[in-house]
Amino acid sequence: MTDRNYGHTESGAPITDQMIERLADEAEAGFDVDEILARRGKRGRPRLGSAPSTVESVRLDPQLKQRLATRAKDEGVPVSEVIREALRQHLSAS
Known part of the structure; x- marks a missing residue:
């Protein structure tokens, strides 16, 4: 049986039945929530100071x-x- 192609990933790799099965198995096994939360804090723009910045508008x-x-x-x-x-x-x- 040949894998059906469902498109491509962002990197250009084909999305196949085998890839979908592997990703589904990973999802069913569960994820390390602590790891996901740790990565979440590293996204976005870095703070300019010790508190969130405000946006001021000028003409x-x-x-x-x-x-x-x-x-x-x-x-x-x-x-x-x-x-x-x-x-x-x-x-x-x-």
């Missing part, structure tokens, strides 16, 4: 927005990092 005129985008590109950092650093410098100067 920028087109010229300021362009200067901001240029600076971020020149420094190879996200626009948000340029904004955070400028705000830190401004607040520490006052």
Whole structure:
């Protein structure tokens, strides 16, 4: 009996009857919940500080927005990092 092909995995491997049986056997045997939960905490963006960050919205005129985008590109950092650093410098100067 030849395996039927059900498409491909993300890596390009064919999804066959044999693969489906193996995955079903693993699922029926159960999963290590502690391992799954341990991996879950490592996803997403890293925190910027000790607590979750907030999102603040500001309006920028087109010229300021362009200067901001240029600076971020020149420094190879996200626009948000340029904004955070400028705000830190401004607040520490006052």
